[in-house]
Every structure is written in structure tokens, then in C-alpha cells.
Amino acid sequence: MSQVPSAPVPVPPSLRPVLARWGGPGADVPALPAVWVNALGGTTFALRGPAGAVFCKWAPAGVALDLPAEARRSRWAAAWLPVPRVLAGGADEHGSWLVSRALPGRSAVDPRWRARPQVAVPALGRALRRWHEALPVRECPFDWSVPYRLARAVGDTARLRTPPPVDRLVVCHGDACSPNTLLGADGSAVGWVDLGALGVGDRWADLAVATTSLDWNYGPGWQPVFLDAYGIGEDRERSAYYRALWDVGP
Incomplete structure (x- = not known):
């Protein structure tokens, strides 16, 4: 890690x-x-x-x-x-x-925020929703679709050839792990970093990775809080697929 x-x-x-x-x-x-x-x-x-x-x-x-x-x-x-x-x-x-x-704020996994997951986790959910709402899909020149990612995968993709139907196309961050959102003193998002994989894809490509990252950084039990703050219910099928796709990526 x-x-x-x-x-x-x-x-x-x-x-x-x-x-x-x-x-x-x-x-x-x-x-x-x-x-x-x-x-x-x-x-x-x-x-x-x-x-x-x-x-x-x-x-x-x-x-x-x-x-x-x-x-x-x-x-x-x-x-x-x-x-x-x-x-x-x-x-x-x-x-x-x-x-x-440099941007203002601190990474969401700064010790201050790891000690306050009740503040950081919902802030991360709202931040990802803000990201997905702000960036225009039609104007984005970058791809992060399943075919694009499968073509660049380095692991076994045999069981990933048939993805679930797209829920909603957005401009994905591409690495929506907790450290890549910066929080201000009041706990609100003030910036995003590490955009090397940004591109258009299903929003669950981000959501699946973001929720998994919560377990690594804050411990188990925070995924429902994140999804509620984002404004969406759990989707086990899409989460499982995009986590598996993440695991075989470059």
C-alpha cells in the first residue's frame, strides 16, 4: 500500500x-x-x-x-x-x-481525520458526489470505461468480460481512495489530487474503490455512512465487479 x-x-x-x-x-x-x-x-x-x-x-x-x-x-x-x-x-x-x-487542506487520511471518521467519511461521500456532479461528461476527452480498462489490464480478466449495465456515466476520478481528497478545517472537501486515471465511466467504478478504501483507512463499518452521504444505496453487484476490475488494472 x-x-x-x-x-x-x-x-x-x-x-x-x-x-x-x-x-x-x-x-x-x-x-x-x-x-x-x-x-x-x-x-x-x-x-x-x-x-x-x-x-x-x-x-x-x-x-x-x-x-x-x-x-x-x-x-x-x-x-x-x-x-x-x-x-x-x-x-x-x-x-x-x-x-x-500545493492545495490547501489536509489529506482525508491525515491523523486528524483518521481520528474523526464520523466527520471525514460523510465528507468524503459528499465530496465524491460533488466531483461527479461538477465535471461535464460530454466535454471530457478521457476514457475510463470497462473496455478501455480491460485493454490495459495486467491481471486475469476472463471473468470480467461481461460488466453490469451502466448505472450512470460520470467523469470518474479514477483513484477515489480516501487519501486523494483534501479536507479543510471544517471537514469539507477543498481539493482533489492524483488524477492520472480520470475519465468517463460508470460512477460505481469510483464508488466501489472509494468504499473499499474506507476499510483500509478508518476500519470496517463506514461504507453505509459514505453511501448515505453520497446519496445512493448499496449495489453489491456493481461494487463487486468494479473492485475486481480494479484488482487487475495497471
């Missing part, structure tokens, strides 16, 4: 000049504190330099993290919702990077 590292993380040599530019003097060092280490191998560094507070994502070559795709999706979604503003990006033979301006 992705996590906050407990010690400074080695900085790839090709990333050091990028960090020095955006983090100012002192950022060009062999290791820095990182705010997040992705299960796929990516790392996110937090910096404060001439441009203010920024985040720099790093994806080593060969891992299933497409930072240019995330940059395109972030730029598109920014017209409707608070998402990271892309400042710079690049790549070399060792990997790719993406620099974006």
Missing part, C-alpha cells in the same frame, strides 16, 4: 536539479523528506521555494505511473474543481516528474 515514509527518501540524481529549481537552495541533496510513497514505486516530495509551496512527483522509468497523463487531466479538470495546478513536468531515461502548486 501507499504510505507516508518514516525516513528521508533518496532523491534520484536526475530529479535533483528539478527540486533545486522549485525548492530553492538546500533542495539539491541526496535525500529529502517525502510526503508519500506510492505502492507502484512513485514518490512525492513537498517543497517550498520561489514559487511557494509545491509538490514534485517522481515516477521511475518502467512503473505504471503516467505523469504526463495526469498533467493533461489536471489541466482539464481545473476549469471546474480545485485540483493541482501544473507548473512543470519532464522526463529522461530514468523517469518522469511533475511539479504542481
Whole structure:
């Protein structure tokens, strides 16, 4: 699973000049504190330099993290919702990077919110509903449909060839796990991050992953609270299908 590292993380040599530019003097060092280490191998560094507070994502070559795709999706979604503003990006033979301006708020899995799931969980349900209502399906150039995802799957998809009927097409976040919603001091959503898979699909593609993530981050028993805040009842068939599809994805 992705996590906050407990010690400074080695900085790839090709990333050091990028960090020095955006983090100012002192950022060009062999290791820095990182705010997040992705299960796929990516790392996110937090910096404060001439441009203010920024985040720099790093994806080593060969891992299933497409930072240019995330940059395109972030730029598109920014017209409707608070998402990271892309400042710079690049790549070399060792990997790719993406620099974006920091958003206000804290991740919904910050210790403050993990200790208050009675506030965080309904906020997450309302936040996902807001996301689905705000982004226009007809204007979205990105796909996250079942055929699109099956074509890119890396696991066994034999039992996933016949999906349930679409409940409602929305612009899915694509990784609606709890950490990717930022909450303000009052517990309301103030931003969304990690948009690399954003695209049009059934809303249950997001709902299935979002509800599973609650168990990982807050413990069992919170899924009904989330769904009630979103404004929908449980759908076991669609949840099971999209969780299985998530498990075989890249």
C-alpha cells in the first residue's frame, strides 16, 4: 500500500536539479523528506521555494505511473474543481516528474481525520458526489470505461468480460481512495489530487474503490455512512465487479 515514509527518501540524481529549481537552495541533496510513497514505486516530495509551496512527483522509468497523463487531466479538470495546478513536468531515461502548486487542506487520511471518521467519511461521500456532479461528461476527452480498462489490464480478466449495465456515466476520478481528497478545517472537501486515471465511466467504478478504501483507512463499518452521504444505496453487484476490475488494472 501507499504510505507516508518514516525516513528521508533518496532523491534520484536526475530529479535533483528539478527540486533545486522549485525548492530553492538546500533542495539539491541526496535525500529529502517525502510526503508519500506510492505502492507502484512513485514518490512525492513537498517543497517550498520561489514559487511557494509545491509538490514534485517522481515516477521511475518502467512503473505504471503516467505523469504526463495526469498533467493533461489536471489541466482539464481545473476549469471546474480545485485540483493541482501544473507548473512543470519532464522526463529522461530514468523517469518522469511533475511539479504542481500545493492545495490547501489536509489529506482525508491525515491523523486528524483518521481520528474523526464520523466527520471525514460523510465528507468524503459528499465530496465524491460533488466531483461527479461538477465535471461535464460530454466535454471530457478521457476514457475510463470497462473496455478501455480491460485493454490495459495486467491481471486475469476472463471473468470480467461481461460488466453490469451502466448505472450512470460520470467523469470518474479514477483513484477515489480516501487519501486523494483534501479536507479543510471544517471537514469539507477543498481539493482533489492524483488524477492520472480520470475519465468517463460508470460512477460505481469510483464508488466501489472509494468504499473499499474506507476499510483500509478508518476500519470496517463506514461504507453505509459514505453511501448515505453520497446519496445512493448499496449495489453489491456493481461494487463487486468494479473492485475486481480494479484488482487487475495497471
